[in-house]
Amino acid sequence: xxxxxxxxxxxxxxxxxxxxxxxxxxxxxxxxxxxxxxxxxxxxxxxxxxxxxxxxxxxxxxxxxxxxxxxxxxxxxxxxxxxxxxxxxxxxxxxxxxxxxxxxxxxxxxxxxxxxxxxxxxxxxxxxxxxxxxxxxxxxxxxxxxxxxxxxxxxxxxxxxxxxxxxxxxxxxxxxxxxxxxxxxxxxxxxxxxxxxxxxxxxxxxxxxxxx
Amino acid sequence: xxxxxxxxxxxxxxxxxxxxxxxxxxxxxxxxxxxxxxxxxxxxxxxxxxxxxxxxxxxxxxxxxxxxxxxxxxxxxxxxxxxxxxxxxxxxxxxxxxxxxxxxxxxxxxxxxxxxxxxxxxxxxxxxxxxxxxxxxxxxxxxxxxxxxxxxxxxxxxxxxxxxxxxxxxxxxxxxxxxxxxxxxxxxxxxxxxxxxxxxxxxxxxxxxxxx
Numbered sequence: 006x007x008x009x010x011x012x013x014x015x016x017x018x019x020x021x022x023x024x025x026x027x028x029x030x031x032x033x034x035x036x037x038x039x040x041x042x043x044x045x046x047x048x049x050x051x052x053x054x055x056x057x058x059x060x061x062x063x064x065x066x067x068x069x070x071x072x073x074x075x076x077x078x079x080x081x082x083x084x085x086x087x088x089x090x091x092x093x094x095x096x097x098x099x100x101x102x103x104x105x106x107x108x109x110x111x112x113x114x115x116x117x118x119x120x121x122x123x124x125x126x127x128x129x130x131x132x133x134x135x136x137x138x139x140x141x142x143x144x145x146x147x148x149x150x151x152x153x154x155x156x157x158x159x160x161x162x163x164x165x166x167x168x169x170x171x172x173x174x175x176x177x178x179x180x181x182x183x184x185x186x187x188x189x190x191x192x193x194x195x196x197x198x199x200x201x202x203x204x205x206x207x208x209x210x211x212x213x214x215x216x217x
Numbered sequence: 218x219x220x221x222x223x224x225x226x227x228x229x230x231x232x233x234x235x236x237x238x239x240x241x242x243x244x245x246x247x248x249x250x251x252x253x254x255x256x257x258x259x260x261x262x263x264x265x266x267x268x269x270x271x272x273x274x275x276x277x278x279x280x281x282x283x284x285x286x287x288x289x290x291x292x293x294x295x296x297x298x299x300x301x302x303x304x305x306x307x308x309x310x311x312x313x314x315x316x317x318x319x320x321x322x323x324x325x326x327x328x329x330x331x332x333x334x335x336x337x338x339x340x341x342x343x344x345x346x347x348x349x350x351x352x353x354x355x356x357x358x359x360x361x362x363x364x365x366x367x368x369x370x371x372x373x374x375x376x377x378x379x380x381x382x383x384x385x386x387x388x389x390x391x392x393x394x395x396x397x398x399x400x401x402x403x404x405x406x407x408x409x410x411x412x413x414x415x416x417x418x419x420x421x422x423x424x425x426x427x428x429x
Contacts, residue, residue: 051343053265123342126400130339131263133402146401177394178417184400185393188338189358190345205390205421 038064039071043085048121052082052128052138083141086125087148090116096152102160106179106206109153110199113180117187118194126187150176167212179206250276251283255297260333264294264340264350295353298337299360302328308364314372318391318418321365322411325392329399330406338399362388379424391418 042064046055057078061068075081093116097108116122129145132138154172161170182202186194254276258267269290273280287293305328309320328334341357344350366384373382394414398406 123345125343127339127342127344130400130402131336131343132339133335139402142402146403177397181393181397182389185389185396188342188396188400190342190351190354191358208421209417 035064035066035070036074039066039074039081040085040088043081044089044121047082047085047125051124052079052132055082057081077137079135079137079141082125083144087145090145090149091152094149094152096155098156098159100163102156102163102165102211103203103207105156105160106203107199109156109176110179110183110202113183114194114199117184123187123190126184165212166210170210175206175210178209179203247276247278247282248286251278251286251293252297252300255293256301256333259294259297259337263336264291264344267294269293289349291347291349291353294337295356299357302357302361303364306361306364308367310368310371312375314368314375314377314423315415315419317368317372318415319411321368321388322391322395322414325395326406326411329396335399335402338396377424378422382422387418387422390421391415 039060042060043055046060046063050059055078057068057071060081061071064071071081075084094109094112097105097112099105099108117126129138129142133142150173153176157166157170157172157175160166161168166175179202182198182205183194186192186198192198251272254272255267258272258275262271267290269280269283272293273283276283283293287296306321306324309317309324311317311320329338341350341354345354362385365388369378369382369384369387372378373380378387391414394410394417395406398404398410404410
């Protein structure tokens with residue numbers, strides 16, 4: 006997902022490539038290069054300052070490649086960010102809820118301190134009257150909640166959380182204070198704060214006999 | 218703070234007014250008209266689409282009046298929003314922590330569902346690399362935390378919260394899930410959710426003997 010992973014052989018591919026089936030290597034490399042270039046452009050210019058042309062130039066692919074595959078700027082950004090979150094944040098599975106929540110909180114902390122992510126989060130809120138932005142935001146959060154819900158489901162199976170626990174509520178409890186700090190912007194997220202978020206989540210949702 | 222409160226006698230004041238001391242009526246009316254116009258413009262166009270000229274025209278005052286009093290667009294927006302939050306959200310004082318927290322949560326819910334506020338919150342995050350926007354955001358949140366901290370201080374005095382409670386932590390616990398819903402954008406804030414935010418805050422911060 007970073008710059009060094011871009012394929013140098015694509016740097017000069019400024020004419021539309023011959024249409025082909027997406028079978029493996031080149032297609033995947035183009036996708037990675039385009040998504041990485043998209044994140045870089047968003048970090049520097051925000052969604053509102055991003056153009057398909059700039060992304061194409063940065064990724065070394067033709068604009069038509071991007072339009073054919075993603076359709077719109079917003080769809081492109083949505084996939085880039087969803088991919089970033091998914092790759093950087095595999096759902097932890099340590100076998101213990103506390104350790105899983107700790108890893109999740111650390112992942113969120115790292116994600117939101119990444120250059121450009123604050124700008125991106127802010128922009129998705131600011132532009133959410135745009136149905137396409139709203140849809141992209143929905144896809145992103147849905148993907149996040151689905152992936153992280155596995156952590157909660159496994160904890161229920163192990164008896165660390167009560168039967169019938171709503172996974173999304175637990176993830177909300179853990180995530181909200183971290184994102185609130187991003188929103189307020191005055192206080193850094195340090196280890197003590199992450200520990201408090203984990204403790205509070207266990208206190209509010211955990212099976213008392215196990216977590217108190 | 219709303220349109221109907223604008224002073225019609227200012228509607229035609231398109232030439233710079235004669236400098237005068239700010240003594241009472243007219244100065245306060247100009248301020249109200251300008252701040253109301255600012256909020257309306259932000260709701261419609263975002264901070265980034267707001268110009269002092271448009272605000273002046275909407276408020277019926279001279280641009281120079283705004284520049285002299287507020288200096289910059291960002292300072293103007295910051296004062297308008299801080300004022301909105303302060304006027305719409307007086308710190309509750311019912312004599313009981315649970316009722317105060319309930320009112321605070323309802324105020325936050327109403328504030329963030331107000332047209333334009335999501336856009337404004339998003340924009341302050343998106344543009345927080347700009348030192349002036351960052352400073353405005355800091356002033357806004359500082360004002361909010363200071364006002365709401367009174368609620369917590371009074372609860373400590375009444376023995377509903379432990380001595381040494383950090384007011385900001387309690388306000389964070391209450392506010393974070395509400396703002397997180399604004400950020401995710403998928404689920405409305407309903408009465409059940411507000412009640413859960415209040416319960417959770419009491420569980421995490423309250424004196425056990427009183428709240429459990």
